[in-house]
Amino acid sequence: MRVRIVFTDIDGTLTINRRSYRLALKAVEALRLLVDKGVIVSLVSSNALPIVVGLSRYIGLNGPVVGESGALVYSDEWGIVELTNMSARGVYLDLLEKYSEYVDDSWQNRFRLYEYALKMREKYLGRAGEIVDEMRRYVESRHEGYTLEYSGYAIHVHAKSVGKGVAVKYILDKLGISSSEALGIGDSVMDVDFIKYLGYRAAVGGSDEELLKYCNTVAESPSGFGLAEIISRVLNGMGDEDSSE
Numbered sequence: 001m002r003v004r005i006v007f008t009d010i011d012g013t014l015t016i017n018r019r020s021y022r023l024a025l026k027a028v029e030a031l032r033l034l035v036d037k038g039v040i041v042s043l044v045s046s047n048a049l050p051i052v053v054g055l056s057r058y059i060g061l062n063g064p065v066v067g068e069s070g071a072l073v074y075s076d077e078w079g080i081v082e083l084t085n086m087s088a089r090g091v092y093l094d095l096l097e098k099y100s101e102y103v104d105d106s107w108q109n110r111f112r113l114y115e116y117a118l119k120m121r122e123k124y125l126g127r128a129g130e131i132v133d134e135m136r137r138y139v140e141s142r143h144e145g146y147t148l149e150y151s152g153y154a155i156h157v158h159a160k161s162v163g164k165g166v167a168v169k170y171i172l173d174k175l176g177i178s179s180s181e182a183l184g185i186g187d188s189v190m191d192v193d194f195i196k197y198l199g200y201r202a203a204v205g206g207s208d209e210e211l212l213k214y215c216n217t218v219a220e221s222p223s224g225f226g227l228a229e230i231i232s233r234v235l236n237g238m239g240d241e242d243s244s245e
């Protein structure tokens with residue numbers, strides 16, 4: 001197994017479970033270990049870019065990051081790279097008004113450029129799937145070229161051409177690394193978009209069923225604890241390869 005770059009989602013993948021924002025310290029330690037071994041680690045998230053850049057910096061990671069579900073990429077060397085020019089602001093404002101019974105605004109929207117988020121109101125979380133499907137039908141019939149997805153943390157409204165996969169391919173291409181040497185780790189159906197292109201495809205325990213269909217490794221432990229488990233398998237695999245050389 002030769003992994004040169006690891007792309008990992010944040011919410012539900014580095015956290016202690018799929019509802020919390022609290023990082024699993026085991027996950028932080030595992031990512032740092034990868035960096036120390038010379039592996040590039042990139043965060044791939046639907047969060048606003050400043051959150052992703054900040055987190056990457058303070059954890060001590062070394063790779064380019066993806067924010068706004070793939071609309072934006074950042075690295076110290078490249079600066080902010082915009083992978084779309086289609087802002088979903090008008091679409092999100094329409095949804096916020098029309099579906100105000102079900103969804104609330106996200107504070108992060110003041111810091112977003114292209115992709116916008118809505119939070120499902122607590123009392124409707126049990127009906128999230130059905131409400132999201134209805135909202136998607138509305139968006140796709142009224143706003144050509146736009147769609148929405150649900151991560152379990154928020155509903156993300158963006159141009160159809162925007163995706164975590166487009167951004168991950170952009171990074172691989174710029175760095176000259178083959179997708180066969182890349183590992184992707186996620187927890188939600190939104191992660192299928194980038195994981196499906198990569199040579200090594202892993203899901204943490206408790207992931208969405210849809211994601212599991214695309215993965216060749218599934219952790220037993222949930223969320224960030226599962227990520228630590230996957231990384232220890234990778235590091236052991238790399239050790240085997242080194243000792244056989």
Ligand SMILES: O=C(O)COP(=O)(O)O
Nearest residue numbers: 010011045046151153154
């Ligand atoms: O902001 C969200 O809804 C999810 O963020 P993530 O892409 O890091 O899981």
